[in-house]
Amino acid sequence: MLIQEIIFYAFSIIMIVAATLVISVRNPVYSVLYLILTFFSAAALWILLGAEFLAIILVLVYVGAVMVLFLFVLMMLNVDLSRVNEGFVKNLPLGLLVAAIMLAEILVVLWYKGRTGIEDFPIPEPLSADYSNTAEIGQRLFTQYLWPFELAGIVLLVAIVAAIALTMRKREGVKTQSIPKQVQADKRDRVKLIDMPVEGVEDK
Amino acid sequence: MLSEYWPVIIFLAISVGLGTALLVIGGLLGPSKPSVEKSSPYECGFEPFADARMKFDVRFYLVAILFIVFDLEIAFFIPWAVVMEDVGLTAFAAVVIFTLELAIGLAYLWKKGALEWE
Amino acid sequence: MDMILEFAWLLIRIVLFTFLPLILLVAYYTYAERRVLGAMQSRIGPNRVGPIGLFQPFADVIKLLLKEIILPANANRFLFFIAPVLAIGPAFAVWAVVPMGEGMVWANLDAGVIYILAVGSIGVYGIILAGWASNSKYALLGAMRAAAQMVSYEIALGFSLVGVLVLAGSLNLSAIVHAQAGGMADWYWLPLLPLFIIFIISGLAETNRAPFDVAEGESEIVAGFHVEYSGATFAVFFLAEYANMILIAALTAIFFFGGWLSPFEGWTFLGDSWLREPSIFWMLGKLAFFMFNFLWFRATFPRYRYDQIMRLGWKVFIPICMVWVLVAAVMVFTGLVVRGA
Numbered sequence: 202m203l204i205q206e207i208i209f210y211a212f213s214i215i216m217i218v219a220a221t222l223v224i225s226v227r228n229p230v231y232s233v234l235y236l237i238l239t240f241f242s243a244a245a246l247w248i249l250l251g252a253e254f255l256a257i258i259l260v261l262v263y264v265g266a267v268m269v270l271f272l273f274v275l276m277m278l279n280v281d282l283s284r285v286n287e288g289f290v291k292n293l294p295l296g297l298l299v300a301a302i303m304l305a306e307i308l309v310v311l312w313y314k315g316r317t318g319i320e321d322f323p324i325p326e327p328l329s330a331d332y333s334n335t336a337e338i339g340q341r342l343f344t345q346y347l348w349p350f351e352l353a354g355i356v357l358l359v360a361i362v363a364a365i366a367l368t369m370r371k372r373e374g375v376k377t378q379s380i381p382k383q384v385q386a387d388k389r390d391r392v393k394l395i396d397m398p399v400e401g402v403e404d405k
Numbered sequence: 406m407l408s409e410y411w412p413v414i415i416f417l418a419i420s421v422g423l424g425t426a427l428l429v430i431g432g433l434l435g436p437s438k439p440s441v442e443k444s445s446p447y448e449c450g451f452e453p454f455a456d457a458r459m460k461f462d463v464r465f466y467l468v469a470i471l472f473i474v475f476d477l478e479i480a481f482f483i484p485w486a487v488v489m490e491d492v493g494l495t496a497f498a499a500v501v502i503f504t505l506e507l508a509i510g511l512a513y514l515w516k517k518g519a520l521e522w523e
Numbered sequence: 524m525d526m527i528l529e530f531a532w533l534l535i536r537i538v539l540f541t542f543l544p545l546i547l548l549v550a551y552y553t554y555a556e557r558r559v560l561g562a563m564q565s566r567i568g569p570n571r572v573g574p575i576g577l578f579q580p581f582a583d584v585i586k587l588l589l590k591e592i593i594l595p596a597n598a599n600r601f602l603f604f605i606a607p608v609l610a611i612g613p614a615f616a617v618w619a620v621v622p623m624g625e626g627m628v629w630a631n632l633d634a635g636v637i638y639i640l641a642v643g644s645i646g647v648y649g650i651i652l653a654g655w656a657s658n659s660k661y662a663l664l665g666a667m668r669a670a671a672q673m674v675s676y677e678i679a680l681g682f683s684l685v686g687v688l689v690l691a692g693s694l695n696l697s698a699i700v701h702a703q704a705g706g707m708a709d710w711y712w713l714p715l716l717p718l719f720i721i722f723i724i725s726g727l728a729e730t731n732r733a734p735f736d737v738a739e740g741e742s743e744i745v746a747g748f749h750v751e752y753s754g755a756t757f758a759v760f761f762l763a764e765y766a767n768m769i770l771i772a773a774l775t776a777i778f779f780f781g782g783w784l785s786p787f788e789g790w791t792f793l794g795d796s797w798l799r800e801p802s803i804f805w806m807l808g809k810l811a812f813f814m815f816n817f818l819w820f821r822a823t824f825p826r827y828r829y830d831q832i833m834r835l836g837w838k839v840f841i842p843i844c845m846v847w848v849l850v851a852a853v854m855v856f857t858g859l860v861v862r863g864a
Contacts, residue, residue, distance in 0.1 A: 204526070230602065230655070237648075248410060257637045258480050265644025266476045269674060270469040272651050276667075333633050335694055336491075339484030343496035351499060353481065354506040357474050361510035364470040365517050368463045412629035413619045413638075415534050419542060420615035424608035424759050427588075431755020435591045465671050468833075472674040475841070479681040482848065483637060486688035489852060490862060497852060504845055511842065520837045521830070 209249055216242035233271050240264050254334040467519060478507055537629060541618055549765040550580035556818050563822040587761075590754035595657055598751070602656035607752070607759035610649025613642045614763040614770065621773055622697050624783045624803035635696040636688065639774070640681055643729075646767065647673050650748050653760070657751035665747025668829060669731055675836040676728040682844035683718035683725070687711055687778045689851040692863040700782035702863045706789030710781040714860050717847050719779045721840050723816070726771035728832065730764060732817055734824035735832055772813035773806075780809050 219238040226232055240263045247256035342350055485492070485500055514520055554569065554576065561568025569576040594603060620635040622628035632638055647670050654666020688694065690711055691702040703710045712719040728735040731747075749760045776782055783806040787798050827835070854860045 230599075230652075234605075253632070253634050254484065254637070257634050257641045261637060261641035261644060262473070262476055262480055265641060265647075265677075266469075266473040266674070269647055269651070269670065270466070270473060272648075272655075273466055273469045273667075273670070276651075276655055276663075333487075335484050335487050335634060335637075339488030340491065342481075343485055343488065343492040343499065347496065347499050350481065351502060351506075353477075354503040357477060358506045358510045360474050361471065362513060364467055364474075365514065365519050368467045368470075369517055369519055409630050409632055411530070412533065412537065413616070413632070415530075415537055416616045416619035416629065417612065419534070419538060420612040421608055423542070423615065424611040427755050427759050427762075428592075428604060428607065431588050431590075431758070432592055434588050435754050437591060439593070465667055468671045468675060471837075472678065475678040476681070479640075479678065479685060482682075482685045483688060483694070486685050486848075487692060487694060489689060489692065489855065494856070497856065500852075501849060504849060508842070508845060511837075511845075515838065520834065 205249060209246065212242045212245040212249075216246070229275050230272070233268055233275065236271075237264050237268050240268075251332070252334055254338055471514070471519075474510070475507075478503075541629065542615065545615070545618065545766060545769070546762070548769060549762055550584065552765050552769065552814065553583070553761075554580050555814075556821075559815070559818045560822050563819075584758065587758040588755050592754045592756055593751070595659060595751045597658040599656040599658075602652050604756070606649050606653035606656055607756050607763070608649075609652060610646055611759050611763040611766070613645040613649075614766040617642045617770055618766075620696060621770070621777070622700065622782065623773075623806050625801060626697075627803065628697060631695065631697060634694045636684055636694045636699075640677075640684070643770075644677060646763070649760075649763065653752065654748040657748075659751050661750045662748050665750065668737055669748055672731070672735065672737070672829075672832055672836075673729055675833060676725040676840075679721050679725040679836055679840035679844055680729060682841065682848060683715070683722040684778065686715045686718040686844070686848050686851045689848060689855060690714060690860055690862060696777055696782075698863070700777055700784060703781040704784060704788065707781075707786045708789075710779060710784075712779040714854060715779065715847065715851060717843050718851075719775075721844060722779065723775060723813075725836075725840065726775065727817070727820060728836065730767045730771060730817075732768065733821035734827050736826060737829045737832065768817050769810070769814060772810050772817065775813045776806060776809035782806055782809075 216239055219235045219242065222235040223232050223239060226235065240259060244256040244259045247253075247259065481503070482500070485496065489497070557579075558568040558576070560566075569579040572578040572582045594600060617639050619630045620628065620632050620638050622631075650666050650669045650673070654662045654664075654669075657663070687699060691699040693699060693702070727733075749757055752760060783803055784801045785799050785805055787793055787796075788801075790799065793799055851860075855862050
């Protein structure tokens with residue numbers, strides 16, 4: 202399939218170039234945009250592999266949600282563009298170390314699984330016409346991987362709690378509207394009728 | 406399955422092309438006489454002071470994090486909704502517990518006042 | 524060579540049968556909006572250009588294209604121009620999977636629903652970048668408001684679609700319509716009534732339409748994120764907003780009102796009338812109805828306050844959605860609603 206190969210190489214090249222630009226452009230907003238392009242190309246490659254559910258979820262979660270958070274943070278921090286690259290040389294060794302460790306981890310997993318040569322990655326069988334990636338994932342996730350699924354729920358819960366712990370600050374003098382209080386307000390609590398003598402009128 | 410994605414690629418290309426074409430046409434047809442007054446950002450009558458790109462309330466950041474969490478939850482719900490009948494009641498119970506976990510999170514947010522905007 | 528020809532032919536058909544009608548629909552939707560709002564407010568609305576003002580949209584387009592594009596001082600040129608493109612791209616690209624009738628869809632994706640959610644969620648970048656690139660306080664404020672509101676309501680929107688998926692059992696939009704066969708009472712608005720209402724209201728909030736248009740509330744922040752956009756750049760944002768409204772109307776019809784199915788399907792006393800047959804006209808009728816609703820809401824409801832909008836989304840809609848998705852599942856397990864039929 203020539204056309205598939207063309208698509209594969211086109212998106213791979215876009216992905217590698219975009220990923221390089223993510224770390225090399227000066228403006229962090231551009232970095233985020235290039236990262237989005239990287240995710241898109243990755244999604245296209247996954248679709249080529251027949252993993253359409255994963256590909257679209259990648260766009261939905263990373264492009265649609267995580268990158269929005271990145272942009273928000275960039276705008277919130279109001280990064281001074283001239284100072285962004287200052288620590289580049291100083292932090293380079295540390296960065297390279299982290300990258301090396303991650304690469305080593307990937308290689309260890311591959312070696313452990315006994316997949317060291319190109320022949321260990323056969324060309325996947327063509328998928329049948331009624332194959333549904335979503336249904337397949339659902340079947341696996343909700344039978345075989347039920348416990349990890351529950352754990353994911355716990356992790357999400359922890360994420361919520363952590364987000365609050367990190368960002369919530371009680372501020373003084375903040376006024377909020379309490380709808381139950383407003384609804385329950387009674388005229389007896391608010392209005393006081395008092396008797397007053399009327400000026401200029403004589404009591405008889 | 407892959408052939409189904411051809412129209413998608415064409416749609417993406419035409420949509421982006423349409424936007425770009427309109428901008429280019431507008432740029433070519435419209436006049437271009439920039440002046441200081443015209444290019445100064447909108448303000449209510451006074452000269453703009455300071456950079457407009459100011460810092461924002463941390464609340465927007467919290468909304469974005471919560472959005473990710475709940476978006477992920479939807480991503481987990483979708484495959485379940487598709488295979489619901491095949492995986493049966495055990496999976497349903499698991500999903501109920503999963504929802505409860507998130508409900509606890511939401512209740513906590515509520516209690517902490519993280520959902521209050523002023 | 525054949526392949527390239529085929530490709531070009533597909534491209535021409537897509538432009539002719541989807542993009543052109545859609546752009547015309549947007550043009551006349553703006554005209555309809557002004558006429559309908561006029562009628563609802565005892566005014567006439569535009570009636571000068573052509574008979575009863577029918578050429579007004581063209582006059583508007585020509586005017587917008589002939590205006591100067593002003594780049595604000597200190598604006599980021601690249602981001603300023605990429606923002607409208609990022610807004611209009613997703614608004615039109617989503618239409619690839621939207622069926623208008625039996626088999627009348629360009630990409631009959633198995634994962635249609637998540638494609639809509641994923642591509643739809645990209646639209647928010649256009650708004651954030653527009654606000655940030657403009658270097659204007661009003662634009663930035665409007666953009667942040669709009670973005671926070673859109674992501675909040677996207678969750679409600681996504682959850683209400685999970686309810687539809689639970690009943691339909693498929694992510695394919697045509698399959699979802701088929702699953703609603705049987706007549707008005709079999710459409711999903713009935714078993715999913717709370718989700719249907721949430722979907723409509725979230726759709727309003729998602730497109731930043733009245734009464735949820737604080738992002739561009741004239742009285743507070745002038746025009747919101749597109750305050751610095753003029754001429755053709757503004758036209759592109761406008762086109763995207765209206766295309767999104769039409770999209771939400773079409774999706775409401777497909778997910779909750781049986782798409783192109785006839786409302787009188789089960790009425791056997793009508794005989795073999797065309798009224799009982801599914802056809803694109805039903806789809807267009809429903810589309811027109813929900814599009815009209817957008818205008819009706821705008822004329823009817825006063826604008827919400829921002830804190831009220833966020834509370835409605837997080838404290839009312841999301842809990843209801845979570846509960847009703849499980850209720851829908853119980854409906855399926857107890858056999859109250861037959862899944863996918």
